[in-house]
Amino acid sequence: MQKLVVIGAGMASGRMLEHLFEAAPGEFDVTLFNAEPRGNYNRIMLSPVLSGEKSYDEIVTHDADWYARHGVHCRFGERVTAIDRARKVVLGASGDEVPYDKLVIATGSNPFIVPLPGHDLDGVVAYRDLDDTNRMIAAAGPGRRAVVIGGGLLGLEAAAGLRLRGMEVTVVHLPGHLMERQLDPAAGYLLRRALGERGIEVLCGANSKEIVGQDGKVAALRLEDGTEIACDILVMAVGIRPAAALGREAGLTTGRAIAVDATMTTSDPDVLALGECVEFEGQLFGLVAPLYDQAKVAAQTLLGQSAAFVPREVSTKLKVTGCDLFSAGDFAEGEGREDIVFRDPARGVYKRLVLKDDRIIGAVMYGDTADGNWFYGLMKDGADVSAMRETLIFGPGFQGGAPADPMAAVAALPDEAEICGCNGVSKGMIVKAIEGGAHTLDAIKICTKASGSCGGCSGLVEQVLALTLGGEFVKPAVKPVCGCTDLTHEELRRLIRSKSLKSMPEVMQELGWKTPDGCPSCRPALNFYLLVEWPLEYRDDLQSRFVNERNHGNIQKDGTYSVMPRMFGGMTNADELRAIADAADKYGAAVKVTGGQRIDLLGIRKEDLPSIWADLGAAGMVSGHAYTKGLRTVKTCVGTDWCRFGTQDSTGLGIRLEKRLWGSWTPHKFKLAVTGCPRNCAEATCKDLGVVCVDSGYEIGVGGAAGIELKATEPLAKVATEAEVIDITVAFLQLYREGANYLDRPHKWIAKTGGLDWIRERVVDDPDSRRALIERFDISQSVYQKDPWADHVATRAALYTPLADLTKEAAE
Amino acid sequence: MSWIDIGALEDIPRQGARVVKTAHGCVAVFRTLDDAVFALSDRCAHKAGPLSDGLVHDHKVTCPLHGWVFSLETGQALGADQGSVPSYPARVEAGRILLDAARLTAGATA
Structure with missing residues (x-):
């Protein structure tokens, strides 16, 4: 095996290694140095990380697993201090000497620091x-x-x-x-x-x-x-400066950067260079598209194939959400150049084409860039545009009188037209991939790399998909919260946190909601996200809650409500039962014993709700929250108090858990059970969190379900004391509150986090993390653990009554 | 029209509703985010759900039972659903909500 040393793990070298491993697996024994203490990631996407729209994990292009699979020796965080070309070794900062047969320099560039007085200050x-x-x-x-x-x-x-x-x-x-x-x-x-x-x-x-x-x-x-x-x-x-010092000190030919020929070889035949640290025919490179071309050529050169790098026209897009901007070619004014300009001030649209000898040589667009790639294609091909000059600026949809269908622009593109500028992928290549079975954006990304770098062409790729597949194409796996926004639940939560958005109008304004005040999909979700993130500052918005949570009862098909008081751990007594019986008589309720060990009063009219709540409250009862996306019930068996087989005080533990947790809001309903022995009378193994008591302690399982889906819990932890059960339960509940999408039950959320390990680490293994979660939960409980029934009786009773009664007037 | 004062604008929460009882059933009176007021029959065209308990957004309400959406301005069902609920003239004057008494007492068919 040949020894290949690569200095620098940037976008260019990452791509080169991909080509190399794909074409000739096992041919090279690779050592990869990187001054940054990490491997390859998509540097273009740092802006969304900065803004909080993406996380670092989402922009990693090659993970530890990938390096391991290809046997790459990673020396991340280690700078190369020198290259000894005579002995063919590189010297790392650790003092190690690493020998090479072939060397690739991909050191990229350094930011240019203006030498103003004070440029070395902190900050x-x-x-x-x-x-x-x-x-x-x-x-x-x-x-x-x-x-x-x-x-x-x-x-x-x-x-x-x-x-x-x-x-x-x-x-x-x-x-x-x-x-x-x-x-x-x-x-x-x-x-x-x-x-x-x-x-x-x-x-x-x-x-x-x-x-x-x-x-x-x-x-x-x-x-x-x-x-x-x-x-x-x-x-x-x-600006940036090529990081050419290492090459220069090693005696390679350098100008502003390390000089390479069209095969990406430097003045030393065993040393290649690519990326921002090179110059080719006096030209420097900063955008990703030519870098990827270089990566391909360098890989071919290393494999002994003949290949030549040809610089190409590049186009630019700005990645600032909401600022649509496209630029390509040359647009300075000059002799023999003509402009075609289109302005629509009301929409903030500006388009300008620069023509010379009936050919497009430059294009600038702002506000509406949909036709950018079409113009860019014409420009690269040097197409004669004189025949369509009159309507050229309106784009491909207007050529030949075709209607202005949004798909027309894509349909009109020839097969050679470039869709993904970063990776040089044409429409024809994408169509071929689709015909080969790639029917989703992700599949296209995997087999062609289109939309895999800056992602700016995702929409175009989807249009090609829709065009090629017709009705079969179902749009994306990443679903926005609703029609009011393009953001996903995950993005929304992250932005609420990173931008410190603390009210619903603020969220809608700052994140560009398309409707004046949201819809029944986003408002309840936003209300939940805000109250979890800012328990002390945000004020719960009842008008953004579904009817059940606004009126604190379950609406029935005839518009009446069910009323279910809380019975901690499923224990009650004669006084409570008497009060419930009296209420049933007084308000004409049907009485049902529920699966969660509670008593439900059905058929209560809305205007009677405050008075039945007052009656039950007088007997010491509070809301059972049977109507919430929140903490529901803790079901228990009788445990050691009565049972011959009970191993622990399951009833007592259930009561203590419920007393700690009640009143909290969660992404979806949350049900618990504590059962006194593995016979499982309380059915703890199909709950969101279930505790099974055994002789030696307590087994905590999570992620069960017994609704449309039937799922057993998965073991989260086994502990010896009640205190630990309560701590882990609280921490798990808080992590679920902070992490899950609205309306995802825990089992769905656990699947999305990739399994229990990630969760176990935070709520079981790491005591600091557990403590912090518990603290945050308790802060929230200081606000939300109060009886909403008593609260509404005291402050909102009038809202349950008619505004006016005109039945008498009609009679007159 | 004979306008009748049924209460103060402040008596209805923004993005909320209250009902007015009439001999012909309840009328839901809505107050939107921009303080406009609308009155519709409180019976959803689908399964008679109480629209006054729906979620109010823009000039629309979503029924609490099965999610039908109605225009508060016209009473027409929006989206894929077909149907409508009777609507009643309503206006706000000096912070008071006024409904058309004749229409209310004449009932839904008027």
């Missing part, structure tokens, strides 16, 4: 890798201030992310308009306005002079004109 950060991102996230917070120097792609994505985290953000940009390399001034203006509407202040033509510090920490940025902008962090995003 001045670049925006390049996960550590930078985490530093920004740590510094972010509502009301805190950030300054971003640089209004290019990276700077604006940083600004938008920090703004989403609730910071006051100012972007300071030296040129006259934003993204001057990709946009013309008009599109730059629209972008600036859109950012302004999001609360991001933009200063163009602004020259930074000095970073002002206080106690060694950044405090403000001072501009040439004397303006001072206060800030808690300052992000430098003015």
Whole structure:
């Protein structure tokens, strides 16, 4: 086996290794150095991580398992200090020497730090890798201030992310308009306005002079004109420099970067280089598409195949949610160039095509970028557009008089048209994959890589799917909460947390709800997420709850309600039974004993609810919450008190559990049982959480179900004392409250977390985590463990009565 | 029209409803987020569910029993469902809710 050493685990080298292992598994024994203490991840997606829309785990491209499978020796967190080409070894920071037959340098780039006075102050950060991102996230917070120097792609994505985290953000940009390399001034203006509407202040033509510090920490940025902008962090995003030092010191030919030929080989035939650290014919590379091309060529070169890298036109999209922007080619004004411009100020749409000799040489779009790839295709092909010049700007749907069907634009694309710019995947390749059986976005991603990098083309790929499969294509596995938003439940929860959104109007405003006040799907979910996240600050919104939780009873088919008082652990007494019997007489109720060991009073009219509650309350009873997505009942057997076989005090434990837990709201209903021996009279093994008492202690199982689905619990822990049972139960319940999607029962949630190990670690194994969960639960209980019946009798009784009674007037 | 004062706007919670009893059954009076007021029969066209206990969103209400959605402005069922419930003229003046007495006493068929 040949020894291959790769320096740098970025997007280019990751892709190269994939090609290599795919084409020739077992051919190379690979050692992978990375200065960052982690493996390959999708650097393009750091912006969504910064904004809180994605987590780091979601952007990892190669995990430990992948490296292990391919026998890669990972040296993550270890910088390479030198290359000795004469002896063919690289020297790691650990002092180890690693020999190579072939070496690939993929050291990427370093952020350029403007040498302003104060640039070394604490709080001045670049925006390049996960550590930078985490530093920004740590510094972010509502009301805190950030300054971003640089209004290019990276700077604006940083600004938008920090703004989403609730910071006051100012972007300071030296040129006259934003993204001057990709946009013309008009599109730059629209972008600036859109950012302004999001609360991001933009200063163009602004020259930074000095970073002002206080106690060694950044405090403000001072501009040439004397303006001072206060800030808690300052992000430098003015550009990158190829990280070519290692190659230069090793004596390889370098200019601004390490020079390579079309086979990606450096001046040393055994050393290759690729990515942002190379130059080819004097050209540098920063976007991902040409890097992937290089990765393919480098892999082929290593395998002894002939291949040549050809730089290609690239297009750019900005990954700021809600700012739709597309740019490709050259759009400076010049001799012999013509413009076609389309503006729709009301919609904030701007499109401009630059033509030369009847060919498109540049395209800029803002606000509506659906046709971007079509124009880009025409541009790359050098197509003569004179025949359609009149209607060109309206896009492919208007050529040849076809109706403006949203699918028409995709249908009109030729097979060679590029759909995924990052990975160079054409429409034809996707169609072929679909015909080969890839019928979902994920399947397409796996077999073609389309939409696997920046994800910007996901919509297009789905359109190709819909076009090719017709009615068979069922859209995505990731489902938004409802029609009011495109966010999923997971994204919504994460944004509520990261942006400190503490009320329903705030959520709807900040996250761009499409309806004025939501719908019956999102409102109850939002209400739950907010009250779990901010128990002390958020006020429970009854108008956003389903009828049962608003009126604290179960509505029946005739509009009457059922009333079920709580009987802790299923124990009651003669006084309670007498009060229940009296109430049944007084309000004409039907009486039913339930499966959860309670007594249900059915057929109560809405206007009688406050008085029956008052009657039951006078006998010492509280709401049984039989109508909630919340803590329901703890079912018990008689245990050691009476039973010949009982091993523990199951009734007592059940009562203690219920007293601790009642009143809490959960994503879906939550039922428990404690049974005194494995004969399981209390049916603990089909509950959301069930405790089975045995001689030596208590077995706790979770994730059972006995509804439409029938499922036995899975063992979570076995413990010796009641106190531990209660602690673990509380911690499990809180983790479920914090983690599960609204309307997912625990067994569904457990499946989504990937099994019990993750949960066990947090509620059983790690005492600190368990304690923190219990603390958070108790804070919530300080607000929510109160009897809603007594509360409504005292404060809302009038709402249960008619506003007016006009029956008499009719009689007159 | 003969307007009759049935109560204060504040008596109904925003995004909520209360009923008015009439000889012909209950009328649900809704108050939306933007403080508009609407009156519909309190019997869903589907299975007579009490619309006054539904979730109010935009100028719509979702029935608490089986999720039918009605326009508060017209009483028409929205989406895939077909049907309608009678609606009654309603307005707010100086913080008081006024309904058309003649329509209320004449019943749903008027």
